[in-house]
Amino acid sequence: MTETLKNSVNAPCPHWNPLVQQQVFRRLMNAFAYPGSIETISAPPGKALIGVLACLLDAETTLSDPCRLVSEHDMKLLSAVCADPETASFIVMPGDHDPDFIPRIGTLESPEYGATIILQVDQIGEGDSFGLSGPGIQGSRQVSARGLSHAWLMSRAKWAQEFPLGVDFILVDGKSVLAIPRTSKI
Amino acid sequence: MNKNYLLPLDEAAYNFGFLDEYAKKEIRRALLKAISIPGYQTPFASREMPMGKGFGTGGLQITLSIIGVGEKLKVIDQGADDSVNAVNLRQFIEMTCPGISGTEDTERASLIQSRHRIPETPLRKDQVLVLQVPYSDPLVVVEPSESKRKTMHGEGDYSRLLTKLYEDIVKYDEITISHRYPTRINGHYVIDPSPIPRFDVPKMHMSNALILFGAGREKKVYAVPPYTDATPLAFDDVPFRIEDFRDENGKRRVCRRCGADNSFLEESINDAAGLKLHQCSDSNYCNRRLSLSGPARIGAEEGGI
Structure with missing residues (x-):
């Protein structure tokens, strides 16, 4: 079975393989449990974004990709329902593109309806750093990402100011992810 | 488990982890939201499992949707690896997840599913603890309507629960809850930490490992992330105490x-x-x-x- 997994990782388009999706999800879950920690996603090589989307999305979810970061082919395979960023549960945006919409932030009774925003950045672990603290972080942690517009952090502060309402961020570059859930304080 | 009951090994065989991939993805999405909103009972579409509700189907579904090849799995029931519930669940998971290995050693395990106990050996960052939950909502004793309870949880309104604890003190001179002790997570949501004894409640506070809770019958998952404040409900003059x-x-x-x-x-x-x-x-x-x-x-x- 370990062999099967190895072969799956090295096969073309490994991110559509369920065994690989599980591995990616564990990285992602770790990223959420320990906000600010950089988790490596090796499948598919250099395209962590589609790896993340493939392990979470199916036809029951809504996805907004206003800047077309996901290819049409991958969009079809994801089979998520396309939606506006105002109503989608998952939003994909380039990190250097300022937010020009107001995402779902959930309701007091059902805060899980708050959107998950996935930002494609140039490089995690480089550029201007900012401090994170909150659940999952011992003390505080310095985080940085090149290609992340400051406007996202400003907007996030507004969207996530009334816990439990808010949005959860996933930053991805080519090969790694970093999560900033709504509980993290910047 | 009946040894004569073998899973079919032909093309009709079960998927890795028994659950279909759509079910796993749905649970995974719920888990990420549960971690992002510590203590919030996140709804999920609890699937029918080949064992009765109340035998740990919630914890089992979490385990099956996060487990992967190479995993070292430990399953315990009331602290023991060899009791019926634990053995049953472990055998089922080993049977449906080829490539994982079972272990009884807390230190070796990467994933621990547990009923009623948090292991004595302190957990590490690279471990995940999954707890089976029979009743997920601590407010059910004071409010029968779920929609009202959801509002109370959202507002962080636990005054009626505190009144219940106060009435205990008036009647019996102490808070009489022996297990499932209501615990406030990250200063907002109060959770039912599953029937762990009071002794285990402080282990959730600033834990190194992620703790996930699954309630199959109630169709809820929730989480206590690592390094998160977990405070048992108590009063200034009647502090929380363990057994x-x-x-x-x-x-x-x-x-x-x-x-x-x-x-x-x-x-x-x-x-x-x-x-x-x-x-x-x-x-x-x-x-x-x-x-x-x-x-x-x-x-x-x-x-x-």
């Missing part, structure tokens, strides 16, 4: 097998003499101590067998 293991002379009772004086003890009655016996509830912890130091038997005065 009292002191004997009539005020001495801390010890495990009759390994001699541990810092573990959660189970009490049983020695039928022959009618004496009370105390023993670690965490069997792996007890066995490990025994193998390291040899039996500590303090038998005679406790009526050891």
Whole structure:
């Protein structure tokens, strides 16, 4: 079975393989449990974004990709329902593109309806750093990402100011992810 | 588990982890939201499992949707690796997840599913603990309507729950909840931490490992992320306290097998003499101590067998 997994990782388009999706999800879950920690996603090589989307999305979810970061082919395979960023549960945006919409932030009774925003950045672990603290972080942690517009952090502060309402961020570059859930304080 | 009941190995065989991939993805999405909103009971579409609700189907569904090839899995029930519920679940998971290995060793395990206990051995960052939850909502004792409870949770309004605890103090001079002790997570949501004893509640506070809770019948998952504040509900003048293991002379009772004086003890009655016996509830912890130091038997005065 370990062999099967190895072969799956090295096969073309490994991110559509369920065994690989599980591995990616564990990285992602770790990223959420320990906000600010950089988790490596090796499948598919250099395209962590589609790896993340493939392990979470199916036809029951809504996805907004206003800047077309996901290819049409991958969009079809994801089979998520396309939606506006105002109503989608998952939003994909380039990190250097300022937010020009107001995402779902959930309701007091059902805060899980708050959107998950996935930002494609140039490089995690480089550029201007900012401090994170909150659940999952011992003390505080310095985080940085090149290609992340400051406007996202400003907007996030507004969207996530009334816990439990808010949005959860996933930053991805080519090969790694970093999560900033709504509980993290910047 | 019935050994004659084999899963079909042809093209109709079950998927890795029994659940279909859509079910896993749905649970995974719920888990990420549960971690992002510590203590919030996130709804999920609990699937029908090949065992009765109440046998840990919630925890099982979490385990099956996060487990992967190479995983070292430990399953415990009331602290023991070899009780019926634990053995059943472990065998089922091993059967449906080829490529994982079962272990009884807390330190070796990467994923631990548990009923009613948090292991004595402190957990690490690279481990995940999944707890099986029979009743997920601590407010159910004071409010029957779920939609009203959701509002109360959202507003962080636990005044009626605190009133219930106060009434306990008035009637019995202390808070009488022995297990499932309501605990506030990250200063907002109060959770039912599953039927772990009070002894285990402080282990959730600033834990190194992620703790996930699954309630199959109630269709809820929730989480206590690592390094998160977990405060049992109490009053300034009546602080939270764990079980009292002191004997009539005020001495801390010890495990009759390994001699541990810092573990959660189970009490049983020695039928022959009618004496009370105390023993670690965490069997792996007890066995490990025994193998390291040899039996500590303090038998005679406790009526050891």
